[in-house]
Amino acid sequence: MPSRSEITYFGAGPALLPTEVLEDAAKALINYQDTGLGIAEHSHRSQLATDIINKAKADLASCLDVPEDYEILFMHGGGTGEFSATAYNFAGAWVANKQKELGLDSTKPEDVQKLKEVVNKDLKLDYLVTGGWSQKASAEAERLFGAEHVNIVADSRKENGGKFGSIPDESSWNLSKDAALVYYCANETVDGVEFPAFPKALEPGPDGKGPIVIADMSSNILTQKIPVKNFSAIFFGAQKNLGPTGITVVILKKSFLPPVTSQPSPALMRKLGLPIPPIILQYETIAKNNSLYNTLSIFDVYIIGQVLQRMLKTYPDKVAGQQAVTDKKAQLVYDAIEAYPDVYRVIPAKATRSRVNVCFRVSKGDDVDAAEKAFLAQGTAQGLTGLKGHRSLGGIRASLYNSVPLEGAEKLAKFIRDFATS
Ligand SMILES: O=C(O)C(=O)[C@H](O)COP(=O)(O)O
Numbered sequence: 001m002p003s004r005s006e007i008t009y010f011g012a013g014p015a016l017l018p019t020e021v022l023e024d025a026a027k028a029l030i031n032y033q034d035t036g037l038g039i040a041e042h043s044h045r046s047q048l049a050t051d052i053i054n055k056a057k058a059d060l061a062s063c064l065d066v067p068e069d070y071e072i073l074f075m076h077g078g079g080t081g082e083f084s085a086t087a088y089n090f091a092g093a094w095v096a097n098k099q100k101e102l103g104l105d106s107t108k109p110e111d112v113q114k115l116k117e118v119v120n121k122d123l124k125l126d127y128l129v130t131g132g133w134s135q136k137a138s139a140e141a142e143r144l145f146g147a148e149h150v151n152i153v154a155d156s157r158k159e160n161g162g163k164f165g166s167i168p169d170e171s172s173w174n175l176s177k178d179a180a181l182v183y184y185c186a187n188e189t190v191d192g193v194e195f196p197a198f199p200k201a202l203e204p205g206p207d208g209k210g211p212i213v214i215a216d217m218s219s220n221i222l223t224q225k226i227p228v229k230n231f232s233a234i235f236f237g238a239q240k241n242l243g244p245t246g247i248t249v250v251i252l253k254k255s256f257l258p259p260v261t262s263q264p265s266p267a268l269m270r271k272l273g274l275p276i277p278p279i280i281l282q283y284e285t286i287a288k289n290n291s292l293y294n295t296l297s298i299f300d301v302y303i304i305g306q307v308l309q310r311m312l313k314t315y316p317d318k319v320a321g322q323q324a325v326t327d328k329k330a331q332l333v334y335d336a337i338e339a340y341p342d343v344y345r346v347i348p349a350k351a352t353r354s355r356v357n358v359c360f361r362v363s364k365g366d367d368v369d370a371a372e373k374a375f376l377a378q379g380t381a382q383g384l385t386g387l388k389g390h391r392s393l394g395g396i397r398a399s400l401y402n403s404v405p406l407e408g409a410e411k412l413a414k415f416i417r418d419f420a421t422s
């Protein structure tokens with residue numbers, strides 16, 4: 001049986017966590033801070049739990065330079081829950097703002113009728129489809145609101161022979177005029193496609209106003225500096241760069257919360273023929289209760305807090321320090337792959353290939369399947385595990401999340417070179 005130190009795990013999520021964090025967590029599970037009770041046994045209503053939540057929020061805000069006018073929410077439901085939550089909450093906000101803008105009174109049937117006509121005609125949710133996850137998010141919006149309310153801004157399969165692997169040029173994007181949201185997935189875990197920067201077409205103007213941009217950053221959060229102020233919401237599951245599976249984080253612009261924006265009443269939404277979110281997906285409910293509307297896994301938030309503390313200690317320049325390491329790891333692995341074009345082929349286009357999910361194929365002769373099986377078996381024998389591509393894509397995928405050390409990427413790069421020449 002291998003020991004933990006002999007393995008470098010490149011799984012796509014859940015992913016590696018720092019060993020010292022897990023060692024401390026193991027102790028905290030038995031007896032947290034000499035309370036005689038483990039962290040997972042304490043009430044989520046206790047002061048201790050509130051302190052853990054508040055500290056993790058403050059440290060996350062510090063790592064990412066989250067401005068004051070943003071709220072941080074810890075939620076349930078994973079990325080998939082957020083596909084629904086973003087659609088519900090931002091469609092609700094759009095309706096609330098339209099009602100205000102047009103001065104319509106929801107107690108007057110004729111005003112409700114007018115609002116309904118505006119909704120039917122103009123409510124649009126815009127999606128950039130660049131991989132399996134954004135495709136699922138757009139499909140969920142269609143399921144909830146109907147295809148007539150969903151606008152596909154661009155679909156990379158159209159320019160890439162029916163497959164994901166690129167990001168269409170912004171000049172071809174078909175953005176709606178007044179969309180309730182413009183959604184994109186900053187890094188597609190399955191397809192290994194990453195937006196190289198914040199899209200120019202979505203940048204706010206000189207007055208600070210711009211489209212309502214939502215991003216799924218499940219797999220590349222905390223791997224680079226991000227212009228938080230350009231987003232209305234960013235969400236991510238914890239299980240790649242932050243902690244164990246079970247917590248989904250939302251960074252939300254406060255202007256989408258009361259007192260500035262309140263979700264329309266369920267009665268009004270019903271009259272408009274629009275869906276009403278389950279209460280645990282409603283951002284204003286979660287924000288009002290500081291993420292404790294219902295039972296939250298404080299153990300998971302505790303680990304998130306420890307990972308953030310470690311990042312702050314390791315990198316005085318916070319996420320910029322982590323970004324430099326992430327870029328270096330990616331460079332090492334891509335360089336090794338590109339040195340042997342007869343053996344390896346990176347799946348996505350070079351300009352948009354991901355720094356954290358390196359997806360490639362292996363062939364020696366014509367038998368790709370045999371070559372990839374041999375690659376995985378020999379890698380595993382050397383302690384390099386979790387390299388199998390997602391079942392929907394096949395091939396090899398090396399996920400270089402934050403807990404994969406630079407030495408892990410070096411070992412992988414060496415193995416890639418050795419395998420090619422063996
Ligand atoms: O984006 C990814 O990569 C993910 O793994 C998804 O966020 C996972 O979604 P859930 O399984 O957490 O719903």
Ligand SMILES: N[C@@H](CCC(=O)O)C(=O)O
Nearest residue numbers: 012013014189190390391
């Ligand atoms: N997050 C993992 C698992 C996704 C899944 O199979 O549900 C991935 O993208 O590979």
